[in-house]
Amino acid sequence: MTDVDLLVLGGGAGGLGAARAANWEGASAALISDAPLGGDCTWTGCVPSKTLIEASRDGSTFAQGLERVRSVTQRIGATEDAETLTTEGIHVLAGRGTFVGPKTIEVALHDGTIRRITGANVVIATGSRPAAPPIEGLADVSFLTNESFFEQTTLPASMIVLGGGPIGCELGEAMQRFGTDVTLLEYGSQILQRFEPDAGALVAEGLRSLGVDVITNARSERVTYADGRFTVTLGDRTVEAEQLLVAAGRRPNTTGMGLDVAGVELNERGFIVTDKYLRTNVDGVFAVGDANGKHMLSHAADEMGRIAAWTALRAGRRYAYVAERVPQVVFTTPEVASIGIVEADAPDNALVAEAPMHINDRALAADAPEGFVRLIAKPGLLTKHKIGGKLVGATIVGGRAGELINECALLMRSNAYVGRLAQTVRAYPSWSTIMQKAAARFFFDVDGEGARPPRRR
Numbered sequence: 001m002t003d004v005d006l007l008v009l010g011g012g013a014g015g016l017g018a019a020r021a022a023n024w025e026g027a028s029a030a031l032i033s034d035a036p037l038g039g040d041c042t043w044t045g046c047v048p049s050k051t052l053i054e055a056s057r058d059g060s061t062f063a064q065g066l067e068r069v070r071s072v073t074q075r076i077g078a079t080e081d082a083e084t085l086t087t088e089g090i091h092v093l094a095g096r097g098t099f100v101g102p103k104t105i106e107v108a109l110h111d112g113t114i115r116r117i118t119g120a121n122v123v124i125a126t127g128s129r130p131a132a133p134p135i136e137g138l139a140d141v142s143f144l145t146n147e148s149f150f151e152q153t154t155l156p157a158s159m160i161v162l163g164g165g166p167i168g169c170e171l172g173e174a175m176q177r178f179g180t181d182v183t184l185l186e187y188g189s190q191i192l193q194r195f196e197p198d199a200g201a202l203v204a205e206g207l208r209s210l211g212v213d214v215i216t217n218a219r220s221e222r223v224t225y226a227d228g229r230f231t232v233t234l235g236d237r238t239v240e241a242e243q244l245l246v247a248a249g250r251r252p253n254t255t256g257m258g259l260d261v262a263g264v265e266l267n268e269r270g271f272i273v274t275d276k277y278l279r280t281n282v283d284g285v286f287a288v289g290d291a292n293g294k295h296m297l298s299h300a301a302d303e304m305g306r307i308a309a310w311t312a313l314r315a316g317r318r319y320a321y322v323a324e325r326v327p328q329v330v331f332t333t334p335e336v337a338s339i340g341i342v343e344a345d346a347p348d349n350a351l352v353a354e355a356p357m358h359i360n361d362r363a364l365a366a367d368a369p370e371g372f373v374r375l376i377a378k379p380g381l382l383t384k385h386k387i388g389g390k391l392v393g394a395t396i397v398g399g400r401a402g403e404l405i406n407e408c409a410l411l412m413r414s415n416a417y418v419g420r421l422a423q424t425v426r427a428y429p430s431w432s433t434i435m436q437k438a439a440a441r442f443f444f445d446v447d448g449e450g451a452r453p454p455r456r457r
Contacts, residue, residue, distance in 0.1 A: 001118065002103070002118045002119055002120040003030065003117045003118050003119065004027075004028040004029055004030045004091065004117070004118075004119050004120070005022060005027035005028045005029065005119070005120050005121065005313060006018065006019070006022040006027055006028070006029045006030075006119055006120070006121050006122075006123060006309060006312060006313065007029075007030050007032070007103065007105065007117060007118070007119025007121070007122045007123070008022075008029065008030065008031040008032065008122075008123045008125060008305075009032050009097050009105060009122065009123070009124050009125065009126060009257070010031075010032070010033060010039070010123075010124065010125035010126040010127055010253075010289070010291070011031055011032075011033025011035065011036075011037040011038070011039060011092075011125075012038065012039020012040060012041065012125060012127045012289060012290075012298075012301060013038075013039060013041050013289060013298040013299070013301040013302045013305070014123075014125035014127070014288040014289030014290075014291075014301035014302065014304055014305040015031055015033065015039070015123065015125035015288075015289075015305060016031075016037065016038070016039075016080055016085075016302070016305065017288075017301065017302040017303070017304070017305025017306045017309075018123040018125060018286075018288060018305035018306065018308055018309045019031045019085065019090045019305075019309075020085075020088070020090070020305075020306075021305060021306040021309035021310060022090075022309045022312075022313060023088055023089050023090050025309065025310070025313050025314070027309075027313050028091075029089075029090050029091065030090070030091040030092075030093060030117055030119070031085065031090055031091070031092050031093070032093045032095065032097040032105060032107055032117075033092070033093075033094065034094075034095060034096040034097070036077065036081075037077070037080050037081055037082060037085065037092070038076070038077050038080050038081075039127055040127055040128070040146075040147075040298075041298035042073060042076055042077050042080070043073055043077070044146050044147045044149070044150060045146060045167075045298065046298050047069075047072060047073055047076055048069045048072075048073055048150050049146070049167065049170050049171060049174075049331075050170075050331055051065075051068055051069045051072045051073075052065050052066070052068075052069055052150075052171070052174045053170055053171075053173060053174040053177075053331060053332075055068045055069075055174075056173070056174040056175075056177035056178050057177060057333075061155075061178070062154075062155040062178040062179070063155075065174070065178065066150065066152070066153075069150055082094060093107050093109060093115065093117070094109060094110045095107045095108050095109035095110050095115075096108045097257065098256075098257050098258040099257060099258030099259060099261050099262035099264075100116065100258060100261060101118075101261065101262065102122075102262050102263055102282050102283075102284075102285060103118055103119050103120070103121070103122050103262075103282075103284060103285065104116055104117070104118040105117055105118075105119075105122075105258075120284065121284045121285070121286070121312035121313070122284065122285045122286065123285075123286045123287070123288060123305065123308050123309065123312070124259075124264070124272060124280075124285065124286065124287040124288070124291055125287075125288050125289050125291060125301065125305060126252070126253040126254065126257065126289075126291045127252075127253050127289055127290045127291060127301075128250040128251060128252050128253055128290035128291070128296060129147070129250060129251060129253055130145035130146060130147060130246065130247075130249075130250055130251075131248060131249040131250050131251040132145075132246055132248065133162070133187075133220070133246075133248045133249075135220050135221070135222065135223055136221065136222040136223070137222050137223040137224050138223045138246070140223075140225075141223055141224070141225040141230065141244070142225070143162075143223075143230070143244040143245065143246045144243060144244065144245045144246065145245070145246055145247070146167050146171070146247065149171065149245060152243075155175075155178055155179060155180060156175075156180055156241070156242040156243035157180065157181065157242050158180060158181040158182070158183075158240075158241035158242045158243070159172075159175055159180050159181070159182050159183070159241050159242065159243040159244070159245060160182075160183050160184075160185065160230060160232055160239055160240075160241040160243070160244045160245070161175075161182060161183070161184045161185065161245045161247060162185050162220065162232070162244065162245065162246045162247065162248055163185070163186065163187075163246065163247035163248035163249070164184055164185070164186030164188070164190075164191030164192065164193075164214070164216070165191075165192065165193075165194075165247060165248075165249070166192070166328075166330040167247040168184060168186075168191075168245070168247035168248075169184070169191060169192060169203060169207065169330055169332050170330060170331055170332055171245060171247065172184045172207065172212055172245075173206075173207060173210060173212065173332050173333060176207070176210045176211050176212045177210065180243075181211070181241070182211070182212045182213070183212070183213040183215065183239050183241060184207065184212055184213065184214045184215065185215050185218035185220060185232065185234070185239065186214070186215065186216045186217075186218055187217075187218060187219065187220070187248075188216065188217070189216055189217055190204070190216060191203060191204050191207075191214065191216065192330060192336060194328070194338075195330075195336055195338055195342070195395065196338070196342050196343060196374065196395045197457070198372075198397075199336045199338070199395055199397045200336075202334060202336070202370060202371060202397050203330065203332050203334065203336055203397075204216075205370075206332060206333045206334055206370070207332070210333070215234070215239075218234055219234060219235060220232050220233070220234060221233045221234065221235065223244070225244075228242065229241065229242060230242070230243070230244040232244075250290065250296060251269075251270060252269075252270050252271050252272070252290055252291050252292075252293060253290075253291065254266055254270050254271065254272055254291055255270070259272070262282060262285065263281070263282050264280050264281065264282055264285060264287070265280065265281045267293075269293065271291065271292055271293030272287035272291050272292045272293075273292075274286070274287050274292045274294070276320040276321060277307070277308075277311050277318050277319065277320055277321075278292065278304055278307060278308045278311070278321055279311070284312065286308035286311070286312060287308075288301060288304035288305050288307075288308050289301030289304055289305070292304075294321065294323055295321075295323045295326055297326065297328055299326065300321075300323070300326050303321065303326065304321050307319045307320070307321050324339075324340045324341070324392070324412070325339065325340070325409060325412040325413055326339070326409070327339040327405040327406065327408070327409050329401065329402035329405060331402060334368065334370050334371050334397050334398045334399065334401065335396075335397070335398065335399065335400065335401035335402050336395070336396070336397045336401055337395070337396045337397075337401040337402050337404065337405035338393070338394065338395045338396070338405065339393065339394050339405055339408050339409055339412065340376070340391070340392050340393035340394060340408075340412065341376060341392055341393035342393060342395065343374065343376060343393070343395075343454050343455060344454075344455075344456060344457045345393075346376050346378075346392070346393065346454035347378055347392075347454075348453075348454070349378065349379055350376055350377060350378045350379075350389075350392065350453075350454050351376075351377055351379075351385055351389065351442060351451040351452065351453065351454075352374060352375065352376050352377075352451060352452055352453070352454050352455075353374075353375045353377070353418075353438050353439060353440075353441040353442045353450075353451045353452075354372055354373065354374045354375070354438060354441070354449070354452075355372065355373050355434055355437045355438035355441065355446070355449075356369075356371075356372050357369055357370060357371035357372055357373070357397070357398040357399070357434060358370075359434070359437060359447060360398075360431065360433060360434040360437070361428070361429040361433070362399075362429040362430055362431045362433065362434075363398060363399055363431070363434070365429060366399055368398065368399045370397070370398060371396070371397035371398025371399070371401070372395075372396075372397055372398070373394070373395075373396050373398075373404070373434050373435060373437075373438040374394065374395045374396075374438075375391060375393075375394050375408070375418060375421070375438055375439060375442075376391070376392050376393035376394065376454070377389035377390060377391050377392065377418045377442060377451075378390055378392050380417065383417070385442065385451075387417045387418075387419040388417045388418035388419035388420075388421075388422065388439065388442040388443065389417065389418060389442070390415070390417060390418070391408060391411050391412055391418050391421075394408040396408075398434075399431055400431040400432075403431070403432075404431060404432055404434070404435060407421065407432065407435050408421075418439050418442055419439070419442070419443070421435050421436065421438075421439035422436055422439035422440045422442065422443060424436065
């Protein structure tokens with residue numbers, strides 16, 4: 001006997017997406033969460049980091065920025081709290097859930113009682129937590145992560161940021177703008193390693209122009225803390241600061257919840273194994289968001305939650321998650337955004353059309369000429385490249401890149417040819433006119449530049 005049509009474990013973006021999709025389908029849904037609904041994105045991730053970086057740019061003090069973070073997160077959190085979901089028709093159980101069977105979860109409710117609930121289908125959306133690299137001494141010091149970062153009350157004079165990914169770059173920029181002396185340490189040869197190398201280079205240049213000391217190939221060997229200062233040893237060099245932020249990746253929340261009892265398979269890194277339909281090895285059990293490791297982004301988790309709910313509840317229908325058409329953005333100065341593949345992974349018969357941001361009149365008006373738009377298209381099955389081909393990847397660096405990339409996402413989702421980007425008339429002078437100029441190069445030379453074969457690193 002089942003209690004609900006869809007039982008969701010986890011109240012972040014993926015869990016909320018799944019529960020609300022079930023509700024829209026007219027199915028009964030219950031959501032279990034041991035933490036405030038909204039998860040990492042609302043309370044310690046996307047929303048607070050973007051709020052803080054905006055505050056740092058408009059002349060606010062650090063204290064004012066933190067207050068703005070609290071105000072914005074509370075406002076957004078109020079749209080997805082237990083009271084709101086209950087009003088929508090979703091049953092919320094506030095407590096820690098543990099599997100006691102394949103589709104039955106025992107919940108230790110916050111009021112001290114215990115309840116068991118069974119779903120005809122189950123969605124696991126337990127998210128992830130910050131990871132700490134295996135550096136000698138790191139486990140012995142009290143460093144910050146994104147989960148504790150916003151609990152600060154005073155502006156540190158200096159800060160070491162360990163990790164040159166999106167979190168490290170965004171918070172590093174914000175803190176430098178507030179007046180903290182920031183040193184950013186990246187283990188690899190470039191920051192933002194998931195993006196094109198020249199995109200990462202432009203962001204590094206932007207950070208350095210603000211005063212951030214960006215150190216790549218930083219082999220951190222040891223961390224110590226004494227007399228109010230952290231010291232990171234890098235071979236024959238040391239870096240010191242008043243505060244240390246570790247932003248070196250994340251690990252899934254998949255332990256201590258009885259997944260072994262449920263029979264759910266994990267891979268060697270602890271992520272839940274799923275197929276393209278987000279199904280686990282247990283019939284009727286799905287895993288979405290960071291817990292499956294496919295795409296660790298809030299909007300990706302939201303999309304996965306809906307897809308899992310639709311596949312679970314629509315008889316005879318299956319819906320695949322396609323990571324290649326989900327964009328990612330880092331809101332630094334300049335912004336960097338991408339979707340699909342990078343140029344090094346483009347097929348040999350692809351064409352690449354690229355336009356520098358400085359030919360965009362709006363970029364010149366905004367005194368922000370840095371950056372570029374790069375579009376990668378493969379030939380259509382019958383039309384080849386005659387109408388531009390099908391977009392398989394894009395990278396945008398510069399002003400409003402996080403907005404412009406959504407043009408590419410819409411094109412890919414609608415399976416349209418890149419010629420549509422060139423044909424579409426945009427308001428002048430808007431940032432988006434650069435998309436038209438870039439796409440036009442698939443068809444003829446613009447400023448002496450046309451489409452070219454992919455370059456290999």
